[in-house]
Amino acid sequence: MKIGIIGASGKLGRLVLDHLMNLAAAEDIIAITRTPETLAAHAERGVDVRHGDYEDEESLIAAFQGVERLLLVPSKAVPAERREQQDNAVRAARHAGVKHLLTFTVSGTSPGNPFAINPALVYAEMSLFQSGIAWTIMRNGPYADEVVDWLPSIIELGTVPYPTGNGKAGYVSRDDIARTAATILVGENHTGKIYDLVGPELLSTEDLCKTVAEVTGEAVVYVPAEAGDYVEICLEEGVSEELATILATMYISIAEKRMEVRLGAIERITGTPPRSMRELMTERVAAK
Numbered sequence: 001m002k003i004g005i006i007g008a009s010g011k012l013g014r015l016v017l018d019h020l021m022n023l024a025a026a027e028d029i030i031a032i033t034r035t036p037e038t039l040a041a042h043a044e045r046g047v048d049v050r051h052g053d054y055e056d057e058e059s060l061i062a063a064f065q066g067v068e069r070l071l072l073v074p075s076k077a078v079p080a081e082r083r084e085q086q087d088n089a090v091r092a093a094r095h096a097g098v099k100h101l102l103t104f105t106v107s108g109t110s111p112g113n114p115f116a117i118n119p120a121l122v123y124a125e126m127s128l129f130q131s132g133i134a135w136t137i138m139r140n141g142p143y144a145d146e147v148v149d150w151l152p153s154i155i156e157l158g159t160v161p162y163p164t165g166n167g168k169a170g171y172v173s174r175d176d177i178a179r180t181a182a183t184i185l186v187g188e189n190h191t192g193k194i195y196d197l198v199g200p201e202l203l204s205t206e207d208l209c210k211t212v213a214e215v216t217g218e219a220v221v222y223v224p225a226e227a228g229d230y231v232e233i234c235l236e237e238g239v240s241e242e243l244a245t246i247l248a249t250m251y252i253s254i255a256e257k258r259m260e261v262r263l264g265a266i267e268r269i270t271g272t273p274p275r276s277m278r279e280l281m282t283e284r285v286a287a288k
């Protein structure tokens with residue numbers, strides 16, 4: 001069975017690709033990207049690396065030839081562009097005869113969620129439901145990696161200024177998402193399922209601050225920021241206004257408790273629980 005991944009060169013896609021190479025023959029894996037040169041090492045190991053661009057339906061039809069199961073890792077385009085990219089991918093998948101489509105959205109995807117990307121995510125899920133092709137949706141929790149990457153700033157600020165109030169979310173590492181997606185891609189009985197791929201526990205921002213303080217020994221306490229102030233802090237950190245707004249609205253979605261989803265899917269699917277925020281932070285601190 002040939003398994004395709006588009007978005008295979010990105011941070012998440014590359015991890016899925018690497019886990020998949022432990023579960024399937026390289027010759028059965030088709031990695032699709034606009035930049036095939038970035039996956040030259042995978043091509044050398046036998047992966048069929050193809051060019052494909054979400055903006056170019058013809059390129060997708062060519063890239064999807066012979067693919068039975070196809071994982072669409074969404075690009076980070078703005079929502080309006082994402083809808084067009086999704087339409088191109090689903091039409092091309094139908095044209096190429098793909099049998100099963102899988103994609104990632106985000107915890108709490110549903111109409112009315114204030115997260116700025118949510119309309120595109122709802123659209124992506126709907127487009128799979130209506131595709132006429134078997135589908136599986138994986139709704140990812142917020143990436144724990146991004147909190148861990150931000151540790152030096154958290155320590156400097158003495159707080160995690162997310163405007164989440166006492167809402168909680170299932171922060172999860174990209175690696176745990178990727179190994180679960182790879183398991184699903186080679187497995188059976190995942191058709192028509194929506195999985196919440198989240199960490200082992202739901203954490204409030206106060207919990208995050210306590211974990212940082214315990215792991216690093218630094219004084220870090222939660223002082224809730226207003227959404228507007230959080231955007232200002234991001235801008236001072238060099239984050240673009242667009243990304244700052246996306247992040248702020250994601251935290252408002254957490255504040256509205258839209259990310260307090262059911263735990264346990266990663267362990268049920270793979271047999272191994274996802275790593276906790278404490279483990280991920282401890283690893284990072286130890287690596288320094």
Ligand SMILES: NC(=O)c1ccc[n+]([C@@H]2O[C@H](COP(=O)([O-])OP(=O)(O)OC[C@H]3O[C@@H](n4cnc5c(N)ncnc54)[C@H](OP(=O)(O)O)[C@@H]3O)[C@@H](O)[C@H]2O)c1
Pocket residue numbers: 006007008009010011012013033034035038052053054055073074075076106140141142143
């Ligand atoms: N849950 C969360 O907290 C969270 C946080 C961050 C991101 N995300 C989502 O996770 C997904 C992947 O994120 P990431 O961190 O892995 O991003 P990334 O490293 O920037 O990867 C994005 C991938 O999209 C591909 N891509 C971009 N435009 C494309 C196009 N027109 N056609 C085909 N491929 C295209 C890129 O490949 P080439 O350039 O090689 O074509 C790249 O492989 C995104 O949907 C993002 O919104 C979620």
